[in-house]
Amino acid sequence: MSSAPAGTRPDPNDPSRPKRGLQPDDLAARDTIYRPDLLAGQVLLISGGGSGMGRAAATLAARLGADVAICGRNEEKLAATRDHIAAVTGRDILVQPMSIRDPEAVDGLMDAVWSRFGRIDTLVNNAGGQFPQDAIDFSRKGWLAVIDTNLNGSWWMMQAAATRWRDADAPGNIVNIVANVERGMPQAAHTCAARAGVIYLSKTLATEWAPHRIRVNCIGPGVIETEGFGVYPEEALKRFHKANPMKSRGDAWDVAEMIAYLASPAARFITGDLLVIDGGQAQWGVVWPGGMPDYFDEGGAFA
Ligand SMILES: CCCCCCCCCCC/C=C/C(=O)SCCNC(=O)CCNC(=O)[C@H](O)C(C)(C)COP(=O)(O)OP(=O)(O)OC[C@H]1O[C@@H](n2cnc3c(N)ncnc32)[C@H](O)[C@@H]1OP(=O)(O)O
Numbered sequence: 001m002s003s004a005p006a007g008t009r010p011d012p013n014d015p016s017r018p019k020r021g022l023q024p025d026d027l028a029a030r031d032t033i034y035r036p037d038l039l040a041g042q043v044l045l046i047s048g049g050g051s052g053m054g055r056a057a058a059t060l061a062a063r064l065g066a067d068v069a070i071c072g073r074n075e076e077k078l079a080a081t082r083d084h085i086a087a088v089t090g091r092d093i094l095v096q097p098m099s100i101r102d103p104e105a106v107d108g109l110m111d112a113v114w115s116r117f118g119r120i121d122t123l124v125n126n127a128g129g130q131f132p133q134d135a136i137d138f139s140r141k142g143w144l145a146v147i148d149t150n151l152n153g154s155w156w157m158m159q160a161a162a163t164r165w166r167d168a169d170a171p172g173n174i175v176n177i178v179a180n181v182e183r184g185m186p187q188a189a190h191t192c193a194a195r196a197g198v199i200y201l202s203k204t205l206a207t208e209w210a211p212h213r214i215r216v217n218c219i220g221p222g223v224i225e226t227e228g229f230g231v232y233p234e235e236a237l238k239r240f241h242k243a244n245p246m247k248s249r250g251d252a253w254d255v256a257e258m259i260a261y262l263a264s265p266a267a268r269f270i271t272g273d274l275l276v277i278d279g280g281q282a283q284w285g286v287v288w289p290g291g292m293p294d295y296f297d298e299g300g301a302f303a
């Protein structure tokens with residue numbers, strides 16, 4: 001396969017493409033290893049909670065007794081998640097349509113959560129994304145969109161949460177969802193740069209903010225099947241399981257349970273860390289989300 005041609009954009013909403021990822025009913029039915037009141041009395045704010053891993057984390061947190069707030073740009077997706085969680089758990093979660101790229105909207109979100117629940121225990125910076133493209137073809141607007149979302153957006157959220165924790169003399173906990181960046185990310189260099197920034201920002205803040213009793217950790221997911229896969233070409237998706245030696249894909253529940261762990265008292269002594277959940281991808285290697293260029297795929301070994 002040749003590398004992803006510039007300007008080819010799969011339509012994530014194309015109804016002829018397969019539906020991917022866990023659906024709300026799956027999230028209601030999945031077993032969890034945790035006791036039902038693990039997060040009772042806690043408040044979790046989860047960005048990108050209207051789909052994929054964010055929705056799974058929000059549903060699990062509500063099932064474990066937490067008060068939950070979610071945000072995202074698409075009001076419809078947020079409302080559907082709110083209604084489903086209410087039907088499954090009886091809990092009325094807060095939803096706030098906004099973009100994490102807008103620092104004033106981030107302040108508004110934080111104020112809304114504090115005003116409704118009186119505290120935030122864990123901020124989950126899950127909102128984000130990118131598109132597959134050879135770096136040489138990135139438009140300026142495309143580069144800026146990915147950096148602004150994943151790096152700046154995550155930072156606005158962290159700073160806004162931390163200042164409120166400091167001012168209230170309250171402890172805090174941040175979980176940043178990043179990606180597998182150790183070997184670089186061909187065809188996703190923009191997100192690789194942004195996520196690497198978030199990982200090292202987090203390690204730095206974990207030290208700077210330890211006196212404020214704020215912990216900061218990252219989760220690095222490998223290939224986790226969600227509706228977010230719609231930004232990748234069908235041909236490339238057929239090979240995604242080959243990104244790890246387990247030859248499989250994780251699902252949003254795998255990540256949701258790791259988020260619940262980091263929100264729980266069991267993680268009270270963990271900070272500045274990157275927890276990887278990737279079926280061994282980080283030490284395995286080959287990842288070409290747009291399709292491996294012929295130059296590398298001699299003999300079609302990866303086809
Ligand atoms: C051996 C083989 C192994 C294979 C293994 C593969 C392993 C793969 C690992 C997969 C890891 C998966 C990671 C995931 O994250 S899954 C998905 C998560 N969800 C998403 O990414 C969806 C959310 N994404 C977005 O919303 C956007 O991408 C974005 C972050 C950019 C949002 O910004 P904005 O809303 O501003 O974006 P726009 O749509 O308005 O676009 C802005 C400009 O960006 C450029 N652009 C956007 N899309 C594309 C594209 N598909 N191709 C090229 N350029 C793009 C463009 O300049 C946009 O401006 P214009 O629209 O004016 O042109």
Ligand SMILES: NC(=O)C1=CN([C@@H]2O[C@H](COP(=O)(O)OP(=O)(O)OC[C@H]3O[C@@H](n4cnc5c(N)ncnc54)[C@H](OP(=O)(O)O)[C@@H]3O)[C@@H](O)[C@H]2O)C=CC1
Nearest residue numbers: 048051052053072073074099100127128129223224226228
């Ligand atoms: N699935 C995977 O294999 C991997 C995913 N990741 C990362 O994990 C996170 C979750 O992805 P996943 O669940 O798979 O995919 P989704 O596309 O389902 O989730 C991304 C979420 O981010 C929200 N979002 C995007 N931009 C903004 C913004 N500017 N402001 C607020 N919300 C925003 C979207 O909501 P809305 O559209 O309503 O704005 C959406 O709910 C993302 O950061 C993703 O890049 C990392 C590695 C692997």
